[in-house]
Amino acid sequence: MPAPLGRTALIRRRFFRSSGAWIGLTTFVLLILVAIFAPMIYQYGPFERDLANSLTGPTQYHWFGVNENGLDIFARTMQGLRISLVIGIGTAILTSLLAVLVGTVAGYVSSKGKWGAIADGFLVNLTNLFLVVPALLLMMLFSPALQQASWLWMIPLLSLFAWMLTARVLRAMTQQLVRTEYVEAAKFMGVNPVVNILRHIIPNIASWIIIDTTLGVSAAILGETGLSFIGFGIQYPQVSLGTVLQDYNISAPYTWIPPAMVLAALVISINMMGEALRDALDPTSDSSRL
């Protein structure tokens, strides 16, 4: 019997075999590079007004054109891309942390007697409460006050209303793992619950956490864009892809198509990586008995 490949090597191989992974990864890296370097070399800033040229299409000076208010669309799109990237990645990480915390704790304690069941019940109801509250309205409520402090507040705000579904899934997975014999064995050896979760449970659900974090980046970017679009997101003196889109004008398609394309490229590239990752980590999703 040949020595089987290590798990990590196998996953890496499966991941890079998919063309989606390559396209996604290349596009994503390219977008990050552009977001970092383009504003450094471009001659206009996101808030520089060129009213003489307002509502003109792409030219060699204004690469994507100028909007109604005389603002350069390329400069704004690039600045917006920076902000959206930071918010997307930050939110995804924070969301996953919250979801892992709630999900694993609820799943772990649910089997631990009466008090465990009560604690689990509390966490489950908390999750359900967050699922039924109108998240968009509450974010609209909080956002203006938080934005006055710092635009980075967007990250915890978006995370606060995004962790629930992942937490639910992770709780169910933890409950399954807690019943497995190796977690039980560790309990019977006297391993401390926190160590048990960190050593046996989280590594075994790590693949799902990674997939979810990846897809969470694009979800957060979409959420931020929506919120900014209706005027409750990123405020002046910052600009995000949502605020750029806000200045759309149906009779001048160049006012919205460039930021929309950048946004689409960003989200699609992230989702492509996420899907490729999912296929690499869970090859059984392919099988069907029919």
Add this chain to the structure above:
Amino acid sequence: MLRFMSIRTLTYLILAFVASSFAYLLAAGLMHPEAILYPPIAKEPVPLETAQQYLDARNINPDVPLFQRYANWLGGLVRGDLGVTTGTNKAMVPVWEELLNRVPISLRLVLLGTIIGTVLGVALGMVSAVRRRSIDDRAFTFGSFLILALPTPVIILIVQQINQGVLDLTGWGLPAINPINPLLEPGSWDAISYQIKALVMPTIVLTATAAASYSRYMKVTALDVLGSDYLRTARAKGLRRGQAMTRHGLRMALIPMGQYFAFAVGAAFAGSLFVELMFNWQGIGRFAISSISLADVNGTVGVVLYTAVLTLLSATLADFLQGVLDPRVR
């Protein structure tokens, strides 16, 4: 079954009450309606007593403790009174009346979008799963992938831009904005046909987003079902692939889908908010945006209550569907 439904309904009622109370305390704590009613830049100072009367009449006096205001609001809630609107308009329109005027406009969007979207999504997801790796599957999967990668405003812009293009080219197009044409005589055929035509683009947008996410969930659950032992039994009995899937698989695949239904309505509300804003419909979504920007506490909480009730109803419906489909939970 009845017992099961009533317990669920009770749970959801409590959740809706908690959610709107929470929203009231938040809104009243965070917002400053008095600053909008009497902007600091007002030229003539208003006499203190008049100001107090104004604020008290609207239950937004910041000098009254928060919990006192909450108690007032609760008292109103028990009597079926949601308070009056504030903001720059001093007309004191009851929130209840404002909601009643606007709900029909929003609800037709939400309902049409959810129902068509759900049915379409379930059908497409099922086809995708059964005919895995076929051209249809690839097309549907790619389509939903694309729609889910775009924020709703961009989808609306694409639809509007296409309509605009067709209009420029042929001279015929769907109404770009407004749900009704005030120039046409109400009740006349022209007015009705205008309303129907005005509904097309918003419905396309909401249907597309709902169907995209639904077809993905459906594909996943249908693939699970395809790998199940009971489906193999059904095949061993002599049912052909399609028969086995429709007779045994479909119902099993729909059971987990019922739970997503509750969230779909919430998503449709969020979607309708963008639609109302960009198609200029005077529905709940626009009311929500204006209420929050004008620091209208009562109006905001009214909207929250509406969405909570909407979610509650759809969750109850989802539970009912699940109870009908699955004898194990009855």
Add this chain to the structure above:
Amino acid sequence: MTDTVLTVNDLSVSFPSETNTVHAVQNLSYEVRKGEALAIVGESGSGKSVSSLAVMGLLPVNASVSGRIDLLGRNMFELNDRQLSTLRGNTVSMVFQDPLSALTPVYEVGRQISEVVRIHHPEVSQAKADARSVELLDSVGIPDPSRRAKQYPHEYSGGMRQRAMIAMAIANEPELIIADEPTTALDVTIQAQVMDLLKSAQEMLGAATVLITHDMGVVAGFADRVLVMKESRMVEEGDVEEIFYRPREKYTRDLLAAVPRIDLDDPSESKSIAGSAMAKVAEVSETLLPREKRPVVLEVTDLERIFPITKGALIRKKIGEQRAVDGISFDIREGECLALVGESGSGKTTTLLEIMQLRKPQKGTIRINGKDTSSLTRADRATMRSDVTVVFQDPMAALDPRMPISDILKEPMQVQGYSKERMNERVDWLLTTVGLTPEHASRYPAQFSGGQRQRVGVARALACEPKLIVLDEPTSALDVTVQAGVLKMLADLRSRLGVSFLFVSHDLSVVRHISDRIAVMKSGKLVEIGDTANVFDDPRHAYSRELLAAVPIPDPAKARAHRSTTIDAEAFSGFGESR
């Protein structure tokens, strides 16, 4: 040859996989005649199930198949799905392994049976088909069939579900019945009933039958001919007597030897690997002090564990109670092995968990080395964790797939605060003790076979020099030939290290040669406890006798004498006329 029902000729099936092609079946040929029962025996992964799915034409789409299968003279590979569908359920039917997942959960059982009638006889009205399904349920021995037909699968017990599956399989009086491990998921007593039912049904219909199983014991009473498979190829084929009394191949002999014999007292006579190992152990234990003089390691008195049965999601209301463990008492002395035997739901696992908690039980007392567990402090309990350890049933699930073996073995020692050098030393010693090598320490569980993993599980239990090891069905998830090796190792450890065992099992034949004493458990109570020899020779309780009688005997002559006709042919015969 007009009476040949099924001919399989040079069948090969393979599946594409990540790195290479997996050959599930290679060059398999056999035929089954009318009224004949063929058993295909093999361990997991031998390709026996895949070959039967190939006959049904139900292989996954990614399988590539070559060879030829003829059913009643029709080449199955030339038929399209529509033509195959008219055969499935009508000419050939199948009974699957797990009756819980094989029935659609959302339809009434009666409807699922009448469906198979209506698929192939659309002219039969729904009402007639329903009546027919009640008849069928009656004939397979479901009590109160007209009420039961209206129930859903989750309201049936495991044995009843498998009876319903058989009713479904015989509904259209097929020419060929394929049964894929039909009793693996069932308790022994139920297992015997279901096998008898299947045999009677086959004899009544005169159908050809293919039984797929890993259990030689089940085969003896059922099959006319036996085909042994190993690693996707046929090893040997012959009449049942030939295979059992005069096996030609070594692998067949190993399979037979691995089946614990309950009908023979003398372990050495059973020719089984485990048996002869136990014989040696028996000699060693003679030199020990008599039982009464040895110290008590575990003492359980009047242990009780009651689960409330509640209903309602929000407001929980107690509607009853399940007496999982209902006042049991026993003790284990140093170096002794007590077997706790019972079927699923008898409360044996709950008993084990109660002991392992090391906490105050709901009622009764648990003493370990004379110390009452309810009086333990946190620190005492942590120390005691090293004295009482556990080995689990499923070697796949018992080891964290993401940890190398050395870390798995070190985990309990870390808790007890062993030094690094001592841990490394012990890892090597432990691995050699359980029959592995120190080089295995850096590997991951996925790189081991089931038997090797179970050895790692035992090594982990031994890590901190325990006084008592609780073994929860340690061999029931293993293939029979591997089972014997693990049992042998356990017996060996017991004699060398003098550690006590609490051996939980559902299978009497497994514990016969390893245990000193047996406790038989049913519905939370101990119905009988005594020396192993006494329980086997002279069971006092009716349930113990029933359990003993149900154990399959791997001897065709004895097994046939054992059999009883269970199908109600009268209830069945109605259909032929009504059609």
